[in-house]
Amino acid sequence: MVRVGIIGSTGSVGEALIRVLLGHPGAELAFLGSDHAAGEPVATVLPALRGQTDAACRAPDLDALAAETDVVFLAKKGPDSMEWAPKLVDAGLKVIDCGGEFRFRDVAVYEQFYGDTHTCPALLAEAVYGLPELYREALAGARIVGTPGCYPASAILPLVPLLRAGLVAPEAIVVDSYSGLSGAGKQYSAKGRNLFLECDANCRAYAPLTHRHAPEIEQELSLAAGRDASVLFVPHLLPLDRGILTCIFATLARPATADDVMAVWREAYADEPFIRLVDDLGDVELRHVRRTNYCDFAAVVDPRTQRVVISSALDNVIKGAVGSAVQSMNVLCGIPETTGLLHRCV
Numbered sequence: 001m002v003r004v005g006i007i008g009s010t011g012s013v014g015e016a017l018i019r020v021l022l023g024h025p026g027a028e029l030a031f032l033g034s035d036h037a038a039g040e041p042v043a044t045v046l047p048a049l050r051g052q053t054d055a056a057c058r059a060p061d062l063d064a065l066a067a068e069t070d071v072v073f074l075a076k077k078g079p080d081s082m083e084w085a086p087k088l089v090d091a092g093l094k095v096i097d098c099g100g101e102f103r104f105r106d107v108a109v110y111e112q113f114y115g116d117t118h119t120c121p122a123l124l125a126e127a128v129y130g131l132p133e134l135y136r137e138a139l140a141g142a143r144i145v146g147t148p149g150c151y152p153a154s155a156i157l158p159l160v161p162l163l164r165a166g167l168v169a170p171e172a173i174v175v176d177s178y179s180g181l182s183g184a185g186k187q188y189s190a191k192g193r194n195l196f197l198e199c200d201a202n203c204r205a206y207a208p209l210t211h212r213h214a215p216e217i218e219q220e221l222s223l224a225a226g227r228d229a230s231v232l233f234v235p236h237l238l239p240l241d242r243g244i245l246t247c248i249f250a251t252l253a254r255p256a257t258a259d260d261v262m263a264v265w266r267e268a269y270a271d272e273p274f275i276r277l278v279d280d281l282g283d284v285e286l287r288h289v290r291r292t293n294y295c296d297f298a299a300v301v302d303p304r305t306q307r308v309v310i311s312s313a314l315d316n317v318i319k320g321a322v323g324s325a326v327q328s329m330n331v332l333c334g335i336p337e338t339t340g341l342l343h344r345c346v
Contacts, residue, residue: 004070018046098147
């Protein structure tokens with residue numbers, strides 16, 4: 001049984017982690033850390049958990065975490081995660097960060113797009129990007145994992161095999177994504193633009209060309225291609241609670257058909273339990289992936305323009321966040337990878 005700690009257990013990511021891990025037969029929720037709710041029953045702070053756990057929130061404490069846990073999930077904002085990560089690693093614990101602090105290989109890129117000074121850059125060099133489909137072997141021996149962003153996961157999973165195979169060009173890739181509102185967390189924006197009344201029956205782009213997930217996508221696609229990739233990324237908000245639908249446009253590097261694209265995917269993902277290849281682009285739908293750890297995608301090729309169009313879908317809370325984090329924990333701890341993730345989640 002893996003003893004699990006969560007720091008930041010009452011935020012949206014922390015709550016989702018608790019709910020997934022309560023259904024995980026190989027995990028014990030040993031430490032639920034919260035600064036503001038220490039001493040309170042977690043079911044009081046998070047009423048959706050009434051009747052599911054009698055655990056109480058506790059003030060994060062290094063000695064207690066070192067004694068009582070094997071793996072710690074960081075579900076807090078950047079400065080707190082950077083404060084805790086080196087302490088936990090030095091204490092011999094496995095660390096899985098659910099924020100953006102350990103996703104980047106280049107500290108300058110992190111500091112440019114996140115606007116913070118990275119206080120433990122040495123850990124960036126060893127942090128493993130938490131997509132088991134691409135980094136399973138490295139994850140097995142990792143001390144620290146950076147869970148991918150939700151938008152990047154929806155683009156990286158379909159594109160990486162095609163770039164590795166030399167089927168698509170890494171230049172001028174367009175990633176057009178649409179997300180539900182849960183990606184913004186529990187805190188509303190200062191102007192209230194994520195309020196229901198602002199979003200209902202509405203759709204809008206936000207942070208075009210400047211979103212912090214753009215360099216994360218470029219990083220992983222460049223590694224796959226073996227040279228610099230360039231990505232034009234524009235996210236949009238949908239009046240839904242969750243889910244991401246991403247449409248990708250890329251130029252073929254050589255003449256190919258949709259069958260060729262599918263053949264590359266089938267070879268790359270033949271044994272992947274959470275990747276589902278769909279024959280028809282129109283059958284990639286949010287309703288098929290909501291509350292699951294699956295990522296669905298399909299492709300069509302336009303022979304006139306020699307462009308491939310890919311549609312992918314995942315749940316931003318599960319496969320785009322806590323599902324991938326728990327999947328990484330399973331790999332880290334030698335647990336069957338699908339454990340706790342095959343049922344319909346939170």
